[in-house]
């Protein structure tokens with residue numbers, strides 16, 4: 001418990017920088033299936049998203065913390081009505097934050113207004129660890145943080161569980177997006193419960209049939225349970241969205257304004 005407290009007390013930005021340095025270096029020195037040029041420019045464009053997010057989060061996160069603490073003080077949500085051991089409650093809370101994220105993510109592929117924000121993440125044609133940062137800040141702040149508050153209101157999850165959720169989420173995020181080869185056996189073992197890189201790579205396919213699958217971030221069981229789990233051979237993978245091809249459309253500035261532009265989806269044939 002002490003160890004967990006100490007881990008969660010570390011500034012998340014340090015953990016994120018540490019994970020980026022680790023995975024980015026490994027991608028540079030180890031064998032990967034999807035080699036691409038100009039990794040530094042790709043990193044630079046993606047880091048700009050994180051800088052905007054961290055800046056906006058100074059205000060936004062205060063709102064989230066105050067809202068969730070208020071809900072907890074008033075003992076709102078399902079978990080306040082059930083007597084459970086601390087660790088069970090903590091695990092359940094992390095799983096509940098994750099399942100809400102699954103449904104919001106799934107809705108973001110169905111609802112055109114949400115897709116305008118979410119397609120920024122899918123626009124990356126050359127995926128590596130820095131793709132973790134490629135999210136429109138408004139999506140993470142307005143949509144996903146609202147989801148966290150709703151989770152706390154419905155289920156009574158608290159800030160400690162949310163901190164643990166984000167700690168776990170960022171480790172999985174880097175693991176899922178990294179451009180490294182992993183042994184196939186992990187898909188058949190850990191991949192029965194958790195999201196593996198090959199699962200999330202399917203989600204980044206150009207072809208919508210595959211893009212609309214594997215929505216989970218930590219527990220792949222949500223996709224298996226709700227019928228959105230798909231697999232495909234790694235050799236056939238092609239990342240990104242056709243409508244975002246080209247240097248200008250991969251730039252930070254274009255992507256930041258892209259939710260406000262009418263961009264038609266270009267479907268890829270099977």
Ligand SMILES: [Zn+2]
Nearest residue numbers: 105118122203
């Ligand atoms: Zn998606």
Ligand SMILES: [Zn+2]
Nearest residue numbers: 121177200204
């Ligand atoms: Zn992704």
